[in-house]
Amino acid sequence: xxxxxxxxxxxxxxxxxxxxxxxxxxxxxxxxxxxLLNYGNxxxxxxxxxxxxEEKAQHIKTIINYLKPDVVTVNEIxxxxxxxxxxxxxxxNNQWRSYYSKAEAPNHANSYIVNQLYYDSRKFGLHSQYVxxxxxxxxxxxxxxxxxxxxxNIDTAFxxxxxxxLKAGSDDQDKSRRATxxxxxxxxxxxxxxxxxxxxxxxxNIRSSSEESFQNLIYHSNPDIRFHxxxxxxxxxxxxxxxxxxxxxxxxxxxxCASGGGMDDRFDFILANASVMNGDDHYxxxxxxYKALGQDGEHFNKSINAYPANNSAPQDVIDALxxxxxxxxxxxxxxxxxxxASIAQNRRLEADISYNNPVKDWLDLSITLKEPGELRLAVYxxxxxxxxxxxxxxxxxxxxxxxxxxxxxxxxxxMKLSDGRQMATEKLLVY
Numbered sequence: 001x002x003x004x005x006x007x008x009x010x011x012x013x014x015x016x017x018x019x020x021x022x023x024x025x026x027x028x029x030x031x032x033x034x035x036l037l038n039y040g041n042x043x044x045x046x047x048x049x050x051x052x053x054e055e056k057a058q059h060i061k062t063i064i065n066y067l068k069p070d071v072v073t074v075n076e077i078x079x080x081x082x083x084x085x086x087x088x089x090x091x092x093n094n095q096w097r098s099y100y101s102k103a104e105a106p107n108h109a110n111s112y113i114v115n116q117l118y119y120d121s122r123k124f125g126l127h128s129q130y131v132x133x134x135x136x137x138x139x140x141x142x143x144x145x146x147x148x149x150x151x152x153n154i155d156t157a158f159x160x161x162x163x164x165x166l167k168a169g170s171d172d173q174d175k176s177r178r179a180t181x182x183x184x185x186x187x188x189x190x191x192x193x194x195x196x197x198x199x200x201x202x203x204x205n206i207r208s209s210s211e212e213s214f215q216n217l218i219y220h221s222n223p224d225i226r227f228h229x230x231x232x233x234x235x236x237x238x239x240x241x242x243x244x245x246x247x248x249x250x251x252x253x254x255x256x257c258a259s260g261g262g263m264d265d266r267f268d269f270i271l272a273n274a275s276v277m278n279g280d281d282h283y284x285x286x287x288x289x290y291k292a293l294g295q296d297g298e299h300f301n302k303s304i305n306a307y308p309a310n311n312s313a314p315q316d317v318i319d320a321l322x323x324x325x326x327x328x329x330x331x332x333x334x335x336x337x338x339x340x341a342s343i344a345q346n347r348r349l350e351a352d353i354s355y356n357n358p359v360k361d362w363l364d365l366s367i368t369l370k371e372p373g374e375l376r377l378a379v380y381x382x383x384x385x386x387x388x389x390x391x392x393x394x395x396x397x398x399x400x401x402x403x404x405x406x407x408x409x410x411x412x413x414x415m416k417l418s419d420g421r422q423m424a425t426e427k428l429l430v431y
Contacts, residue, residue: 027148027336028286029070029123032293033163033201033270035249035327036060036076037258040083041112046257053083057090059324064091066317067293067331071144072118073163073201079107079114092118101126103142108134115163115202117142127158130192133184136177139164139202141188143195146282146336157282157336158195164202166213178205178213186216189225196281200227200271203327207238207265217271227271230290230332237266245297248328251304251321258326262301268292268330282337289333294321304328349417349424358429363403365392372397373419379405379428380414387413405430 038046040053064072072092077083084102092100103117108131115138119126127143139162146157164185167177189198206214209229217227218234237243248268254260270290275281294304296312304310305322312318321328352368367375375392387408392399413428 027123027146029334029336030067030331031071031161031199031201031270031334032067032069032329032331033073033268034060034063034075034329035165035203035268035325036074036087037325037327038076038078038113039074039087040078040080041076043112044257050257053086054090056324057087059320060087060091061094062316062320063293063324063329066313067329069331070120070123071161073142073161074116074118075163075165075203076113077105077116079105079110079112081105084116087116088118103129103140106131106140107138109137111137113165114138115140115165117161117163119144123147130188132162132188133181135180135184136167137165137181139181139185141194148336159197159199159276159283159334160195162198162200162202164200164204166202166204166206168205170207174205175211175213178211179216182213182216186220186225190220190222194225196224196275197283198225198227198273199276200269200273201330202269203267204269205267208236209234210236223274225273227273228277230270230272230277230285239264239301241300244300245295246292247295247300248292248330250326251294251328252326253301253303253306255326262303262306263295263299263328264301268327270330270332272332276334279335279337284335284337286333286335289331291331292328293331294318294328349419349422351417351419351424353417353424353426355415355426355428357427358431359405360431361404361406363405363428364401365403366398366400367392367417368398369396369419371419375399376418377403378416378418379408380416381411 038051039056042048084105088100088102099120099122100118101121103126105114105116107114123146124144125147127145130141132139132141142161144159144161166181167174200217220226233246243266246266247263249265250259250261252258252260253262272285276283277285294313296310298308299306299310305318310318350370355363355365372395374394375396377390377392378386379388381387390403408430410431413430415426415428417424
């Protein structure tokens with residue numbers, strides 16, 4: 001019993017300090033993509049009677065109030081930026097909320113519908129934005145940085161968020177245009193400096209993952225910019241009840257402005273690159289957080305608010321989703337590391353690493369690199385204080401040995417191993 005009090009209590013104390021710091025060092029953000037169905041446009045079968053922007057803004061406000069997203073990309077908003085501001089003022093911001101901001105809409109393609117980005121300016125700043133291609137419609141890249149007093153520089157935690165609205169239609173020419181649009185965008189990412197973390201969102205207008213436009217995204221030769229489906233459900237999504245929980249179009253079984261046919265297509269996506277999926281940088285996809293808002297999987301080929309009752313969200317939200325657009329928004333969450341070193345285990349260093357954990361007095365460490373490097377070890381307290389630093393080898397591929405840690409008190413520590421180019425971050429418990 002004396003042993004337990006002597007060692008367990010300090011460890012538990014250190015654990016709660018660790019958890020407290022960990023909570024401060026991390027935040028969870030919500031990212032949403034939404035096709036707004038000709039917001040601000042009288043086009044085709046859409047007019048001011050069946051697609052009034054002021055009424056739509058109130059429905060979208062209901063959705064924003066419910067979800068409280070931090071980053072939102074939208075498709076199908078009028079090229080007239082008056083409507084971009086109207087949506088910002090009437091849906092995102094209101095009498096008690098004023099922190100949402102928006103990007104610009106360059107519209108190099110001169111399309112009547114464009115993309116836009118809205119974001120919580122308390123958490124993010126817009127560093128820059130670019131047009132990756134302008135065939136038919138612009139595909140826009142927005143570079144955001146996370147605002148955090150924990151970061152050494154205000155704009156070090158970058159994330160690139162891409163918004164795309166690909167060509168609609170199912171004939172060969174439509175598919176070819178979609179492939180051109182994604183192909184040009186991937187070429188842009190491959191030839192320009194991009195952030196480690198990238199999201200690719202949009203209405204892709206595709207019915208199957210086998211289409212070339214989608215293949216361009218998920219099988220690119222550069223693994224850093226290759227995209228992944230967070231739910232890992234590639235397939236033939238169109239009109240297949242197996243994918244009912246992922247279908248985003250159409251919220252209407254019949255319509256004039258809105259497309260009819262009920263819920264039977266997965267048109268809308270948020271994809272993530274490997275860095276986001278693995279948590280290699282500041283942003284890490286939160287497992288099982290991806291969803292189509294308002295999709296309960298029980299309304300295949302039905303309106304989203306048809307019988308049986310849709311209980312996946314409050315009734316006013318379900319109705320707002322029906323009236324705002326013929327698409328459902330897609331949503332995912334990211335865990336943001338607000339400090340330079342991830343608290344989660346993060347092995348960007350390509351190496352085989354083994355060590356005793358928990359550890360007392362001596363750290364038995366073995367590391368083998370794929371390429372020779374300047375092996376170094378550093379151990380930090382959970383509040384960032386350097387407690388131990390040691391060279392393990394110059395131009396060496398491996399190290400095996402014991403390291404004296406007698407001076408470390410019981411508790412949690414962050415261990416960093418580097419080869420002069422890359423770094424691995426590990427948690428270490430000393431008892």
